[in-house]
Amino acid sequence: MTVNNISFKTIAVFFNTGNKSSRLFSYAGLAVGVLLLLCCVQMYININELLKDRNPHKNGYDFLSVTKTITNDNMGNDNRFTNADIEDLKKQSFITDAAPLLSNQFRAKASAGDIIPFSTDLFLESVKNEFIDTLPPSFKWQPGQQDVPIIFSADFLEMYNVFAPAQGLPQLSESSIGAVNIVLECYSPDGSVTNFRGHIVAVSDRINSVIVPQTFLEWGNKTFGNRPPQAAARVYIKTTDANSAGLQNYIQQKNYHLNKDKTKFGRIKSTLQAIVAGLGGLAVLVVLLSVLLFSFYLQLMVSRSKDNLQLLLTLGYSPLWLSKTVAKKWIPVYAIIILLAFAGTALFQYSFQKNFIAGQDVLSPYPHFFVIALAAILFLLCVVANYRLIKKLLYKL
Amino acid sequence: MNITLKNIVPQFLEKEKIQRSQIWGQEHTFRKGEMIQIVAPSGSGKTSLVHFLYGLRKDYTGDILLGEKKLKSLTPPVLAAIRADDVSIIFQDLRLFKDFSTQQNIEIKRLLSAFHNTSKINEMAERLGIANKLTQNAGTCSYGEQQRIAIIRALQQPFDFIIMDEPFSHLDENNREKAMQLIEEEAKARGAAIILADLKPIEFFNAEHIIHL
Structure with missing residues (x-):
């Protein structure tokens, strides 16, 4: 054919x-x-x-930091969250979970060794792992371990990079910060010092703090602190919708302050x-x-x-x-x-x-x-x- | 290739017509190279048989075999290939493109599967006396001229069988003879069979078999 x-x-x-x-x-x-x-x-x-x-979203949730609003009237009071406050937060239908941010009750100091002549007093905090957006598997500590993994706020890194040149310090990128050896000095009430090796294992957009594993902070507070466990000044909440009317009303009514910038993007x-x-x-x-x-x-x-x-x-x-x-x-x-x-x-x-x-x-x-x-x-x-x-x-x- | 009819019975035909027929309900084989005249009075199913053989209709029981293959089971592309290369046809109702010229009507068939080159169209048209109609629209030609267009069209392709349904009904004796001669020559050139169905025997056709439908 x-x-x-x-x-x-x-x-x-x-x-x-x-x-x-x-x-x-x-x-x-x-x-x-x-x-x-x-x-x-x-x-x-x-x-x-x-x-x-x-994007601070994780599996469809918003993670927000809640503090009590400090005003001229309540400045002198104890503006920390009691256990009852936290339980009450957890009970709300629009809040999936709440976790206090524990802080160190001992003096901690960080220095970056000989290469970067930098030293500062430090506040350390810890929060439940599931509230951390960038959680590497190495973020663990047990008593006896010399290395302490640290998660660092991206905001702090930015702030450091702004001021570092003026102080004659090198600027650091997110990826290079992990290579900096930090000496973490923990002070007992009697003035004796215990050193740990700190490593920044991740940078967090969500939590603007210096986060160490909860096991380390609990152990440190017990070992170096001389006060009974203290209440948290900050609580992280996990919610499906940061803009829900219920949450807004509740926060207003309790006179709490919500850090919402992070959710804007x-x-x-x-x-x-x-x-x-x-x-x-x-x-x-x-x-x-x-x-x-x-x-x-x-x-x-x-x-x-x-x-x-x-x-x-x-x-x-x-x-x-x-x-x-x-x-x-x-x-x-x-x-x-x-x-x-x-x-x-x-x-x-x-x-x-x-x-x-x-x-x-x-x-x-x-x-x-x-x-x-x-x-x-x-x-x-x-x-x-x-x-x-x-x-x-x-x-x- | 042979065409074998096996107990073909149209679904619409009366029983008495079937009983008297030499084709309906019988087994019969058309062989390549045979000259067959089918004599069929009006209403005996002549055109139906032609359409069955060409694969246009399937409203019959029994089987038509093309070689070994059942005609009913062929896919449209395979059937098209058979129409292009193996079986040619002249319809009683001619089926021309009325709005196209005689030349176009013939050429569209030649292009599909060419047995001759295009100059042969002129030669045939000359022989059948329609050379001056080649550029004219087929629809404006007389029925007799249209019959000759259909005849020339059917002769452009290679074939083993040429099936004709009252091909000369509107031709005078002189033109019938010329047309029949041309068709016989062309069939011989291909070693092909002619199956001519008409109301009565055609006098210029040297049929070897006369079958009554």
Whole structure:
């Protein structure tokens, strides 16, 4: 059979293509829909990249620090949390869990050895492990252990880096801080000193303190402290929604203070992502509608050309060959549409990176690989869906 | 390839017509190279038989075998390949593209599976007296001219069988003879069989078998 030599041109005259405007509309719709979809996916990735390290959410929870508000009136009082206060916090339906931040009841001092001539008095705190956002497996201590793992607040690191140059100290990055050997000096009430080797094992965005394992602090308070266990001045709470009205009312009523800055990025991120996801959903709808419009156009074309197509099939033209030949005609059309939409997305990303974030290299000026893959998948989907529809229509004749 | 009919009975035909028939409900084999005349009065199912043989309709019981394969079980692409290369047809209702020229009507069949090159179309049209109609729309030609277009179209492809359903009904004696001669020549060139179904025997057809439907 020599049917393979025949091109679409030969049989094109037997197609009554008709209604050009509905075809062009469906092309335009597809281009807009794909452009919107690709931009949304790129934007979703951008938001994720830009707000990646500042997200204090962990498994859908917000972790917040609660203190008692210090005013001129209550300055002289004991503004620490009693056990009853903590139990009351835990009882609230909008609070999943609460844990006090224990602090050291002995004098502790840190020095960074000979390389960095730096020494300071230190306050140490500990909290339940599940409240720590960046918890490495090495964050453990048992009596007799010389090495004490420390989790350091990212804010403190930033503050240190601001003042370090003026003091002639080197600035440190998050990754290099782990290499600094800290000598942790713990003072007994009688003035004797016990040294430990401190290592910063992680930096935390959530807890602005110097965190050591709870076992170490309890042991230290017992060994070096001379006072009975003290109440905590700070409590961490775990909640599903930091903005819930119940929580706000409770905090206000108890005259507590909530550290909420940390949740702002998370809120902005999830809000932005919800908006972009909504737009993406709309884009999918536009794509589907334009594909539907195009399928109506194809059905119309086939039904207008029904007599001719039927006769071609009767004469021995294979419906399979005919489907492939007709479908092939639209491959360049889909390629151009998707490429245009992709070019639009690339332009969007380039101008977003250059203008909106001033060319910082936290974002690539080029579309993300996933966007490229999605464009390729959409192209394949269009081609396959088109071919299947044409095949179905022709086999039905 | 042979075509074998095995107890073909149309689902719509009266019993008495089936009992008198030499084809319905019988086993019969058409062999390549045979000249067969099927004589069928009106209402005996002539056109139905032609459509069954060409795979256009399946409303019958029994089987038609193309070689070893059951015609009913062939997929559309396989059936299309058989129509392009093995079995040619002239329909009673001609089935031309009415809005296209004579030349286009014939060429679209030749392009599918060419036995001749395109110059042969002119030669055949000349022989059958429609050379001056090649550029004219088929729909505007007379029925007799359209019959000749359909005949020339059917001769563009390779085939083992050419099935014809009242191909000369609107041709005068002179044109019948010319057309029949051309068809016989073309069938011989391919070693093919001619199956000609008509109301009565065609005088210019040298049939080896006459079968009454």
